[in-house]
Amino acid sequence: MTMQARSMEFTVGLFVVAGLLALAMLALKVGNIHALNLGGTYAVTADFNNIGSLKPRAPVTVAGVRVGHVAHITINPTTYQAVVTLDLLKKYRFPRDSSASIETAGLLGEQYVSLSPGGSQHYLKNGGKIRITQSAIILEKIISQLLYSKAGHSSGHS
Structure with missing residues (x-):
């Protein structure tokens, strides 16, 4: 050769x-998977009345910065709320009174969990719970309510 x-x-x-x-x-x-998660994670849960189309492995962000992902989603058999387990990167610590909301990327984009840090001097630990949550806004419900209210108003004037 x-x-x-x-x-x-x-x-x-x-x-x-x-x-x-x-x-x-x-x-x-x-696949929304990050191979270089060398620092490890800790798990916290948050209960939501409605998670919309949130899926496991969806991003968890703070101020637009990815700080973890949705590990898994179950339902509480007593309250019938969705229980979302979040795996947060250990390098980030969040106050115990932080809140979680389900947001949508763009108008019809994927859903993710957005954290808003609180002001507590105590931090969430592995197995902790985020108590302040805001469920997903379901676009279809808003549109149907808007159409229904418009139909109700227009039929009242006839």
């Missing part, structure tokens, strides 16, 4: 490896 052929094989090999790495990074990004 000539030196030029070996150089060509090496170059092709580098491109294949770079392509596989790019594909793996794309798969992690699409």
